[in-house]
Ligand code: C2E
Ligand code: CA
């Protein structure tokens with residue numbers, strides 16, 4: 001005799017109590033056929049169930065919490081009846097006839113008669129929609145950024161990990177773009193945090209509306225966009241450019257209009273890395289480089305470039321010690337007059353590195369400039385060159401390269417004076433090589449510095465002439481003593497007519513202004529002949545002598 005019999009059972013009062021319950025309740029016989037259901041069960045089913053029908057009609061189609069369909073014999077109620085034990089702790093979803101899903105917890109319990117024989121089952125279905133919604137809100141809060149509503153970096157990481165797995169299976173490429181608004185800190189300082197937040201929200205909105213992509217906020221003012229990488233698009237550059245133009249529309253805040261610019265660093269799966277951390281790091285490295293280049297820049301990750309960057313950082317880290325321990329040496333390259341006599345030597349810095357061998361100044365001078373060590377390095381070179389020159393019997397010149405940063409700092413004339421006094425070198429024998437840039441950036445100041453240096457009696461050479469701004473106006477305004485024709489012109493003397501014309505013009509210009517002209521990078525007898533014919537005052541290059549340590553040139557300098 002099934003419990004309650006039917007809806008019209010003798011214990012009507014119990015049925016009416018159960019009908020008041022907000023939870024669905026039903027009872028079956030030992031085969032799982034419905035013998036009773038309450039009002040909530042009918043509502044749960046989404047249609048009127050029938051006594052005698054399989055219990056299956058109440059929960060309709062059953063899904064696990066992960067959304068997999070459950071076969072009938074694995075339904076908790078079927079298991080409870082088959083195994084004659086209550087089932088607890090399961091969460092499932094019922095798919096309603098209209099396609100909606102209700103998350104619920106079933107409590108199927110087998111029923112036995114006095115002799116311990118299974119006579120049926122009882123099930124209570126508790127709707128847990130509200131709890132699930134609350135859980136989702138909490139999960140959203142921990143996965144979404146509170147300000148912009150975009151997924152945060154935790155959500156990004158799990159998305160990216162999943163996306164990489166899928167890309168692996170399906171042979172896809174991915175593009176990870178790290179995006180950073182330019183000068184956001186200044187914007188915040190200038191307009192206040194509320195407007196700064198407004199800009200971030202606007203950027204998030206623009207990012208979120210780019211179709212087929214996943215946008216996230218990494219933190220602070222940095223965003224990440226993940227998209228499928230269409231290989232045709234110039235290795236991702238075109239895709240990144242489209243994103244940049246979508247983001248760079250003006251930001252309108254009330255009546256104010258602000259220009260927006262962003263820098264971007266991009267990395268690709270699988271070329272640059274096949275892990276989410278690797279891709280994010282690579283895109284970050286590219287972004288850092290983009291940021292050093294100014295505004296609105298896009299950089300694709302480039303392994304070789306990163307290696308060079310790492311090398312520069314490594315050099316920078318060890319440079320101070322190298323200066324202090326004397327690992328920075330000078331080589332000297334001779335300069336000759338047309339008659340073959342020596343005029344002087346250019347001092348060129350060399351770093352004898354314990355593991356890398358001799359490191360080129362083209363690598364460590366920029367590292368010194370970036371690392372704030374150029375003043376120390378410059379002072380060391382100047383001192384060493386002057387000390388060396390006073391040991392020569394012949395009163396030859398020594399030329400020392402001066403970095404634009406060293407020139408811009410006010411200390412140079414003072415340092416030169418100090419070194420001249422300290423070493424006793426005749427100022428006429430010292431030549432400082434500067435580049436055109438120093439005269440262009442702040443010409444009044446450059447003029448003052450050059451005048452002070454000239455007042456000390458030292459010579460000033462303009463290095464790499466022809467490669468920079470080559471404005472003629474400063475040539476007669478500034479107190480220069482020497483022009484050095486850049487080696488790129490000398491190298492193409494026999495190749496292009498322009499090189500011939502430019503070299504000839506520089507020599508004539510120098511002479512017209514009473515300035516000596518030196519050609520550097522002379523490698524062939526033809527170049528030398530041409531320069532001498534054109535009246536170039538002196539020449540320097542591998543043909544005539546490579547940069548070597550001072551001892552190698554003792555026969556020319558006459559030093560002991
Ligand atoms: P730079 O002042 O133009 O120096 C001439 C460079 O050309 C030197 O390279 C020299 O070795 C090279 N060179 C000389 N003759 C020839 C030739 O016939 N053919 C070719 N292809 N090259 C030739 P290095 O020594 O590697 O120096 C590179 C640059 O590093 C220098 O260019 C200079 O700008 C900078 N530098 C070197 N020493 C110092 C220094 O003590 N202080 C500063 N601030 N810069 C330095
Ligand atoms: Ca030079």
Ligand code: CA
Pocket residue numbers: 463464484486487520
């Ligand atoms: Ca040069």
